[in-house]
Each structure stands twice: as C-alpha cells, then as structure tokens.
Amino acid sequence: MNRQITRRRFLRWTGAAAAAMLLGRHATTAQAAPKAGEPAAAKAGRPNIVYILADDMGYGDVRCLNKDGKIATPNMDRLAAGGMIFTDAHSGSSVCSPTRYGILTGRYSWRTSLASGVLYGYSRHLIDPGRMTVASLLKAGGYHTAGLGKWHLGMDLPTTDGKDAAGDGSNVDFTAAIANGPPAAGFDYYYGISASLDMPPYVYVHNDRFVAVPTTTRTYIRKGLATKDFEAIDVLPTLTAKAVQYIDERAKAAAAGDDKPFFLYMPLSAPHTPIAPTKDFQGKSGLNDYGDFVMQVDHTVGQVMDALNRRGLADNTLVIVTSDNGCSPAANFKQLAEKGHNPSCVFRGHKADIFEGGHRIPFIARWPGHVKPGSACGLTICLTDLLATCAAIVGAKLPDNAGEDSVNILPALTGAPAGPLREAVVHHSVNGSFSIRQGKWKLELCPGSGGWSEPKPNSKEERGLPDVQLYDLTADISERRNLQAEQPEVTARLTALLQSYVDNGRSTPGTPQKNDRDVTIAPPKPKAARNPKG
Ligand SMILES: [Ca+2]
Numbered sequence: 001m002n003r004q005i006t007r008r009r010f011l012r013w014t015g016a017a018a019a020a021m022l023l024g025r026h027a028t029t030a031q032a033a034p035k036a037g038e039p040a041a042a043k044a045g046r047p048n049i050v051y052i053l054a055d056d057m058g059y060g061d062v063r064c065l066n067k068d069g070k071i072a073t074p075n076m077d078r079l080a081a082g083g084m085i086f087t088d089a090h091s092g093s094s095v096c097s098p099t100r101y102g103i104l105t106g107r108y109s110w111r112t113s114l115a116s117g118v119l120y121g122y123s124r125h126l127i128d129p130g131r132m133t134v135a136s137l138l139k140a141g142g143y144h145t146a147g148l149g150k151w152h153l154g155m156d157l158p159t160t161d162g163k164d165a166a167g168d169g170s171n172v173d174f175t176a177a178i179a180n181g182p183p184a185a186g187f188d189y190y191y192g193i194s195a196s197l198d199m200p201p202y203v204y205v206h207n208d209r210f211v212a213v214p215t216t217t218r219t220y221i222r223k224g225l226a227t228k229d230f231e232a233i234d235v236l237p238t239l240t241a242k243a244v245q246y247i248d249e250r251a252k253a254a255a256a257g258d259d260k261p262f263f264l265y266m267p268l269s270a271p272h273t274p275i276a277p278t279k280d281f282q283g284k285s286g287l288n289d290y291g292d293f294v295m296q297v298d299h300t301v302g303q304v305m306d307a308l309n310r311r312g313l314a315d316n317t318l319v320i321v322t323s324d325n326g327c328s329p330a331a332n333f334k335q336l337a338e339k340g341h342n343p344s345c346v347f348r349g350h351k352a353d354i355f356e357g358g359h360r361i362p363f364i365a366r367w368p369g370h371v372k373p374g375s376a377c378g379l380t381i382c383l384t385d386l387l388a389t390c391a392a393i394v395g396a397k398l399p400d401n402a403g404e405d406s407v408n409i410l411p412a413l414t415g416a417p418a419g420p421l422r423e424a425v426v427h428h429s430v431n432g433s434f435s436i437r438q439g440k441w442k443l444e445l446c447p448g449s450g451g452w453s454e455p456k457p458n459s460k461e462e463r464g465l466p467d468v469q470l471y472d473l474t475a476d477i478s479e480r481r482n483l484q485a486e487q488p489e490v491t492a493r494l495t496a497l498l499q500s501y502v503d504n505g506r507s508t509p510g511t512p513q514k515n516d517r518d519v520t521i522a523p524p525k526p527k528a529a530r531n532p533k534g
Pocket of ligand 1: 055056095096272324325
C-alpha cells in the first residue's frame with residue numbers, strides 16, 4: 001500500500017525545503033499525487049487544529065456523555081452541541097506517557113522501550129527524533145505548531161557531569177539547552193512542564209530551555225526541585241492564558257499576511273493530581289475538589305473557544321477535546337458515588353486498568369461545515385488515529401514507517417463511513433497487560449485488572465481466575481461475565497490477530513515495521529502493580 005508523502009502537495013504548500021526535509025527523513029522515493037479525490041478540507045483551505053487533552057478525566061465526568069453525571073460541563077456540552085460526540089473512543093493505554101506517545105506518533109507505545117508504567121520528570125526522550133509526529137507532519141504541511149501543557153514524553157536534560165539526569169535532578173544544568181524535547185518533535189513553540197503536575201522538576205519549560213533555575217523544593221505528592229514562584233494551582237490558569245495569547249498572536253499574524261494555519265496541542269495538567277482547583281472553582285461542583293477541578297478544565301475549554309470565536313477563527317478550526325485515560329482513584333470514587341456521580345459511567349474500573357474504565361475516554365470534535373452539529377458516532381476509534389486523520393486533512397500520505405497504528409477517522413467526522421474504521425483496537429494497562437477489541441468482543445490477556453482496581457495483579461483475588469478474559473461488550477458493557485471458556489474460537493482468533501499486530505510492527509496496511517523491543521503478549525511476569533500516580 002502506498003503510504004508515502006505526496007511530494008507535489010508538500011512542495012506547493014511548504015516550499016521545497018520543508019518538503020525535502022520531510023521526504024528525506026521519512027520516504028525514499030517521491031510519488032505522484034493520489035488519483036483519488038483530495039480531501040475536501042485540503043481543497044477548501046486547511047483548518048486550524050486545536051487538540052485539548054485532559055489528564056485523567058473520566059468518560060462519565062462529561063455531562064453530554066453521561067446523563068447521570070453530576071458535574072456541570074457547559075462548555076464541553078456546547079462543543080458537543082456544535083459537533084460530534086464519540087461513544088466508543090479509546091486511549092491506547094490507560095496511563096499518561098504511553099497514550100501521549102500514541103497520540104503524537106500514531107504508533108502504540110508498547111512497541112517502544114516503555115513496556116509498562118510511565119516516564120518521570122527527568123526521563124530521557126521516548127519519541128525517536130527521526131519519527132514523524134502530528135506536529136512534524138503538520139509543520140511540513142505549512143502549519144505553525146504549538147504545544148502548551150504537560151509533555152510527559154521525556155526529554156534529554158543537560159547535565160553538569162555528562163551523565164543522564166539523576167532521578168532527583170541533582171546533576172541537571174538548568175541553564176543549558178534541552179535536547180529531544182518538544183521542538184525536536186516538531187513544535188515551533190512549546191510552554192509547559194516536563195511531566196505530570198506531581199512530578200518534579202517544578203519548573204516551566206519554554207521551547208528547549210527551563211525558564212529559571214530551581215532554588216527551592218515543593219511537594220506535590222512527590223518532593224523535588226522547584227522555582228520559588230511555581231505553584232501547582234497556577235499551572236492550569238497559566239496554560240489557559242498562554243493558549244488564549246497564542247490564538248490572539250496567530251490571528252494577528254494572519255491579519256499581517258502570515259496565513260499559516262496552526263496546530264495547538266494542549267495536554268492539560270488537570271484534573272490529575274495534585275487536585276488543585278483555583279479559588280473560583282473551589283466548592284463549585286457541590287461534589288468534591290475533583291468535581292471542582294473538572295469544572296475548571298471545562299472552563300479552560302470555554303476560554304479557548306471564546307478566543308477562537310473572538311478572533312473569528314472558530315468556523316475554520318477543528319477542535320477536539322478528549323482525555324489521556326480514565327479517571328484516577330485519586331478523585332475519590334466513593335465520595336463521588338455518595339453524591340450519585342461515577343467518573344467511569346457504566347464502565348468497569350478506572351485509570352491504569354485494562355477494563356473499559358481505564359481507556360474508554362471522552363472524545364468531542366467540532367468543525368463547522370464538516371462535522372454535523374449535535375451528532376454522535378458509535379464507531380470504535382483510538383487516540384492513535386490523530387496522525388492519519390491529520391494526514392488526510394492536509395492531503396498527505398503517510399510513509400510506511402509512520403503512524404503504524406493510526407487510522408483516518410475523517411470519514412466518521414464528516415458523515416457516512418461505510419463500516420468500521422478500524423479492524424480492531426489494542427489496549428495496554430499500567431502493568432503491561434494487553435487487550436484487543438474487535439466489534440463486540442474484547443479479549444484481555446490477564447486474569448484481573450492489570451492495573452489498580454480489583455482484582456489487582458498478583459493479588460489473592462486474582463489467584464485461580466482464568467489467564468484471560470473475554471467479554472461481549474454488546475451484552476455486558478460492564479465486563480462481568482468472562483466468556484473465554486465458552487468462546488474458545490473467538491479467544492484464539494483475537495489472540496492470533498493481536499500477535500500478528502505485534503509481529504508486523506503495525507496494525508494498519510503497509511510494509512511490516514520493527515518494534516523497538518521484543519514484545520510478548522503473554523501476561524506480564526509477577527510483579528506487584530505500583531501506583532506511580534502517572
Ligand atoms: Ca493521565
């Protein structure tokens with residue numbers, strides 16, 4: 001299958017230099033433009049793309065997705081009224097770093113060296129600098145690209161002794177340039193934090209530099225180096241203000257003749273721990289501080305939409321709001337249940353799990369003139385699909401060594417897909433357990449949650465359970481009746497399909513690729529699941 005960049009289109013949009021760079025890196029030969037019709041979007045003018053990624057916000061936390069939800073989310077509801085909700089959207093993993101890798105590269109993270117768990121604030125880069133990302137694709141396609149938020153994909157920090165950064169940051173040279181961070185992944189502009197809001201260093205990063213040298217410490221779950229003026233409570237408002245400022249700047253640039261569309265990737269730091277809503281939101285949900293923090297995330301969505309509307313950009317912008325995994329138990333499910341609210345809606349489990357609560361996530365898309373207002377889509381999609389979707393929007397063909405697990409969801413966004421978009425989707429839990437879903441069938445290659453809910457990996461509750469779980473999600477959305485013994489053919493078929501995705505280094509059509517490590521789909525070796533608050 002031809003997945004190579006369409007040279008002619010790139011030359012036309014970006015000039016020879018950018019196209020040559022992209023082609024040199026990702027493709028060996030140039031191809032003529034595809035004969036099939038160009039995407040409508042490419043013909044009509046490329047849209048701006050704004051991608052807002054909440055951190056640990058559950059499917060059930062968004063009112064328009066959960067009629068029984070008790071958190072007011074008027075801005076996300078308004079976005080849905082003007083666009084489309086997806087009821088079967090999934091993150092590739094049930095924790096932060098691997099999902100983010102998948103979003104930006106279109107490749108499942110379990111193909112990398114990260115076999116389980118997450119990265120930390122001083123971790124080295126996970127995205128190979130030679131790998132195409134959504135940002136590098138769009139940049140080569142003529143976009144201005146910005147990232148505002150929590151990176152959590154590692155970056156190579158400069159050190160005073162030439163060794164890797166120590167876990168406590170003691171050898172980091174906070175005055176020197178950072179390598180293989182957001183700029184290397186294709187972002188023209190980046191402002192944010194290196195990992196989760198509870199992972200040091202508590203120092204903002206601007207492009208490839210820390211903004212200041214930390215001279216003190218802070219403890220947000222974890223203790224670590226911090227600048228004197230860094231406060232966790234300020235991070236979401238800061239990112240929101242930066243986003244509004246960025247949209248204003250792009251509008252001014254357009255007025256001055258720079259008509260580049262923009263890609264704004266906003267991986268928010270919230271409602272992840274430390275759960276720290278600002279004073280304006282404290283007590284507002286009537287539930288608990290987590291409910292308040294979700295309301296503040298919703299407010300951020302509203303601020304971004306207001307800025308787009310104020311600048312007349314909303315009509316030509318594809319806005320996506322989603323979450324990197326399910327809600328964390330840090331939200332206090334028991335307390336929320338007492339008020340009638342379930343962040344996981346009808347789904348079993350939560351963040352970190354192989355169950356639906358770990359990876360079925362909110363997904364709302366708005367794009368006037370392309371996405372039907374007030375519509376809903378029940379097709380299975382995955383956050384790894386962004387790369388292929390953006391390629392389709394700009395009329396580019398992906399090379400074989402990019403977006404190995406990315407499927408174009410534009411047919412779903414714009415109306416009438418002929419059938420399922422994906423052959424299947426693969427999920428991964430915090431301890432490295434696999435699951436594969438095809439249609440109504442979901443096979444989980446572990447006896448328990450593979451994460452933080454019961455039955456936990458290697459717990460006494462898990463002992464004696466079958467090695468695998470097979471659920472019929474049409475009849476049993478809450479994954480309670482394991483059918484693996486009754487449906488051995490389905491179990492065997494899905495196991496073989498997953499193995500073929502591993503062996504081929506990809507789950508989409510194209511030339512087989514290599515994984516970065518030997519991947520085994522068998523249940524992980526006994527090791528207690530840690531709670532890294534990732
Ligand atoms: Ca997360």
